[in-house]
Amino acid sequence: MIAVAGSMTTDLAKGANSVKAVFDILDRKTEIEPDDEQGMKLERVDGNVEFKGVHFRYPARPDVVIFRNLNLRVAQGKHVAMVGQSGSGKSTIIGLIERFYDPQEGQVLIDGHDLRRLHLRSIRTHIALVSQEPTLFAGTIRDNILYGREGASEAEVVEAAKAANAYGFISALEDGFETSTGERGVQLSGGQKQRVAIARAIIKNPAILLLDEATSALDAQSEKTVQDALDRIMVGRTTIVVAHRLSTVRNCDSIAVLQVGCILEQGSHEELLSRGPTGAYSALFSLQGEEIIGKARDIIGPSLINVLDSGRRTAKNKAGWS
Template sequence: MANERGNLNNSRKSKDERPKVKLSKESLREVLGLYTYLKPYKGKFIASLVFIALSTFSTSLFPLFLGKMIDAVSPGASIPGMGAGNIGNQVGFNLKDIHWSLNTTLLLIFLQLSIQTVFSFMRVYLLTEVGERSLADMRRDVYRKLLSMPMSFFTEKRVGELSNRISSDLSQIQDALSYTLAEMLRGIFTLIIGLAFIFWISTKLALVMLSIVPLIAVLAVLFGKRIRMMSRRAQDQLAESGTIVQETFSGIAVVKAFTNELYEIGRYVKSIYSVVDTAISNARYRGAFISFMIFSVFGAIAFVMWFGARMIQSGQLTIGSLTMFVIFSMFVGGTFAGFADIFSQLQKTLGATQSIREILRSEGEAVELAKEEVEPRFVLQGAVRFENIAFSYPGRKDVPVLKDISLSAANGEQIALVGPSGAGKSTLANLLLRFYEPDSGTLYFDERPAKSFPLSQLRRQMAFVPQDVILFGGTIKENIAYGKPSATEAEIIDAAKKANAHDFIMKFPEKYETIVGERGIKLSGGQRQRIAIARAILKDPAILILDEATSSLDSESEQLVQEALENLMKGRTSFVIAHRLSTVRNADKIVVIDKGIVSEMGTHQQLMSQNGLYRKLNEMQFEFENITQSPQRINTD
């Protein structure tokens, strides 16, 4: 439950409370590093920036034409020229002195809107295409890098956290590429053009407006920041109450067994009422903010209109020009307010960028990502030797798991690894697959050090059948073919037959095209095991690793799986980690691991003739099975 609560809270926080990073040279350099993904699409990217500028400029013409339309019906409307020094007069053209008829102005407005429509469409289309394509390239590289990371990386990271890097962080970067960047540039262009127009219309009125609007914008940002902070707190508390519900229903049997219904109700009520308190407190701020904005915005408009009306009375301004001014002032004010949100989004993007860049810079395993066959010089015969191996997991170096382990397996030999839980059996399997490197000692394959083999070349010749079989959410055929993606249908069916899986597969209506569901949930434990064995048979490995492959099965499933395993182990070097000692009595060599060392080694007969750990484990298990044996077993198939 604690893990579920942590995952839920982490998921919500990563979405709603992405860490913001301060702007600095280093953080900006990180962002610019990701913009290298735009290089393949730089032509379209530059074109999109041009269309942003054109779209912003064409939008700014609308208030101008609207003002000219009003002046067209205002008797005696005229604006004094800008003087001998203005640029318009120098070229024999002054926009202020131009007057159009009502109909001409309307046509110009629709022409402007038509052109703006094209510019806006091209801006959105091009920037979205560039953003999506560059993001897909980025996702590919991040996913490739994650898949190449060593197992130690995955033991330290949560699956939810890694999924979040690919989804939320990259989506945040996508927003920066396709939305935040566009909005920032559009805001800059709007600000420059808007300020130019209001100063062009009336410098005096512009100075009056600029003395008011920035103050309102700053206060709005401060209010907004406080409201967002309290909204996040309410979301935190709501998520906490949701976690209580999830925990309670997941562990409902425990709740009822301990008659703790009242306790859980009290816990939930306390949580939801804390949400109420925060929401009410937030409502006060939101109410004050809305009231302040209504008063400030409308008051500022009224003041600017009053000042402009006085200028109209004195003949310094026309009604149309005042209309233009008010609309441009709204553009400028809105842009000022929008920059706060853009800045906040940029800070979040910097945080997401650092996470992604950290992954891309990480050093992964030297795996071959190209589809290559095993090179002849790296083909394994199957002999394995552990020489004085010692190992501790990276996250707990103070706890030695293996201490001076030495054992060997000849080509085609079946080695059983037995011993108490936590003795180090699965760790040996991890070292065989080179998920980890030993702290000391050497692992040999065919009397060659393991490090002399490229990692992918080595793993291509090994197969692993775990106790908890992981199937992917596709078809049975796809899951078997995972052992050899290029396999023909005949090869897949042959592998299924050898794994005792063909018969139950053919009973499904869709046969090999049956969807197994998430993690193979639609199949029984025995069926999943046989699919995994078929996958291993199809791979045709030189070395096979079985990690308690029959420990959780009923007797009938165990018998079918055991037969399939015997087919799989023929002619291959096999390492069998066994919990049920009865399944490994015929092994060529039984290795007893205890407290990180080899305590005993030999055949079943040899070890049973000694008064050692193996014999004690065997006798204890035999007695336990006799006590717990039930007259009937449920067939999970």
């Protein structure tokens, strides 16, 4: 027995360290309290969002400035896209609206109210997030949709699934809405998981919709199905879209190009393209066009590249630059 115990010393030490790490996390006090009784509960949320002089650094990387005096306004019901190179702070916009973090300086405002003064759990009932990797929990498809709003009726669950283009594949499953998704949705494909997440957002009926690279991890067919569902849910809602593929944001009311901690330029797709190749958005648009041409060359060979190049030149000419 002593020999056996001795051989387990290393494993026991590792286990003790792991348990300590878990308890350290459980005992840690959060600076952001979702149920702060002093937080104000709004009777109605219209969906006006504003960043006012925001300075932000992640606590784990205090030497890296993410935003310097960021100013952004999204009016009720408008659709605004955030684009830019990786690391420009696009997804940080989402995190600050959800109040995963607080800015070191400045304010994030919802309908003119500082987010820090609002009851966080209450305001989050008016905000829905659809991210690149949807969060599904072990349970049924119905359970995961109902996480958007507990107590919703069966008819509302079905309508949400239909609006999310999810009802077809759910109905084809042997157990329908009672199908187990598995931990993190492992029993479903990427497109199916995303549509369940969209149904969850729809049933929540949010005033503010946040889309963080919602279609970037999907194949072309799944992307179209999911994008159609997103287009429906966006109608009439304040929507902030974080995207890498510019083709998914060209119909937004406004597009903001983030760079070096601030908004470099902002306008509609046509307005930004009209600034020519020296504009930041035009440069991104051109770069993605070159990437598409390169991928096409690898897949279909050089024989059809001239057709693609011709189309690209035509698009540039229509935009007023060459």
